[in-house]
Amino acid sequence: MIISIASGKGGTGKTTVAVNLALSLSNVQLLDCDVEEPNSHIFLKPEINDVTSACTLVPVIDHDLCDYCGKCAAACEYNAIVVLPTQVMVFSELCHGCGLCSMVCPQDAISEETREIGVIKTGRSGDNIELVYGLLNIGEIMAAPLIDHVKEAISPEKTVIIDAPPGTACPVIAAISDSDYCILVTEPTPFGLYDLKLIVEVLKVLKIPSGVVINKAGIGNQDVYDYCKEEKIPILLKIPYDKKIAEYYSEGTPFVNTIPEWKNRFAEMIDEIGGES
Numbered sequence: 663m664i665i666s667i668a669s670g671k672g673g674t675g676k677t678t679v680a681v682n683l684a685l686s687l688s689n690v691q692l693l694d695c696d697v698e699e700p701n702s703h704i705f706l707k708p709e710i711n712d713v714t715s716a717c718t719l720v721p722v723i724d725h726d727l728c729d730y731c732g733k734c735a736a737a738c739e740y741n742a743i744v745v746l747p748t749q750v751m752v753f754s755e756l757c758h759g760c761g762l763c764s765m766v767c768p769q770d771a772i773s774e775e776t777r778e779i780g781v782i783k784t785g786r787s788g789d790n791i792e793l794v795y796g797l798l799n800i801g802e803i804m805a806a807p808l809i810d811h812v813k814e815a816i817s818p819e820k821t822v823i824i825d826a827p828p829g830t831a832c833p834v835i836a837a838i839s840d841s842d843y844c845i846l847v848t849e850p851t852p853f854g855l856y857d858l859k860l861i862v863e864v865l866k867v868l869k870i871p872s873g874v875v876i877n878k879a880g881i882g883n884q885d886v887y888d889y890c891k892e893e894k895i896p897i898l899l900k901i902p903y904d905k906k907i908a909e910y911y912s913e914g915t916p917f918v919n920t921i922p923e924w925k926n927r928f929a930e931m932i933d934e935i936g937g938e939s
């Protein structure tokens with residue numbers, strides 16, 4: 663089963679849930695797809711055994727063959743190619759590597775070269791967890807292709823947990839698509855509710871079933887609970903607003919390691935949604 667952990671915004675406790683959940687299950691693979699700022703490894707302290715360069719393809723124009731017809735620029739949905747009367751400019755940072763421009767070029771003037779966008783690191787944490795995470799190169803904006811590379815490591819023999827990037831844009835879609843279930847982490851505050859509504863709408867389009875984990879339960883108001891009831895979204899778990907849990911987080915210690923009864927709660931949550939604990 664592939665379970666993604668998402669939230670409409672950062673800082674709601676998404677990685678806390680992903681890491682503590684992974685530590686509560688057996689035979690699990692955690693993919694940290696928050697490639698701009700992966701931090702699951704800070705808590706899991708894995709032994710890294712593989713580092714692979716991740717590349718995407720970008721077009722290269724042969725100016726001897728090009729007649730500046732503009733078909734490549736018209737075909738590119740990402741405005742990554744601009745054709746001027748005597749020049750073709752490629753903005754490789756915007757290119758998604760889809761290859762369409764080279765397919766439509768009538769002069770065969772476009773070839774492709776690889777460009778490194780980041781690295782994929784693979785390691786083990788304890789006996790149970792395989793951790794795979796992507797690290798986007800500094801200044802790189804193309805998170806989605808790197809996330810696709812991270813997801814190539816998915817193991818069908820394991821329970822797969824995907825720690826998705828925050829927000830509701832392309833990188834989140836790349837991370838959560840093909841998931842069997844999505845756990846949404848939110849706080850019971852007006853900000854939490856606003857962002858929760860956005861990600862719920864995304865999941866409706868993607869047709870991925872979901873449930874909510876309330877982090878810092880006890881603060882805020884009832885609105886998130888009422889919204890979940892109205893939308894018939896199950897509340898799977900409530901993690902209380904607790905000074906001790908916050909202290910463990912700030913020390914980089916997953917709280918299930920120090921409050922072991924939480925392992926049962928996370929495992930029961932996975933049983934509830936149909937996975938294997």
Ligand code: SF4
Pocket residue numbers: 723727728729730731732733734735745750766767768769770771772
């Ligand atoms: S489609 Fe080919 S020939 Fe036309 S402008 Fe682009 S690179 Fe040049």
Ligand code: SF4
Pocket residue numbers: 719720721737738739740741742743756757758759760761762763764
């Ligand atoms: S490969 Fe795709 S995204 Fe990149 S420039 Fe060509 S058409 Fe645009």
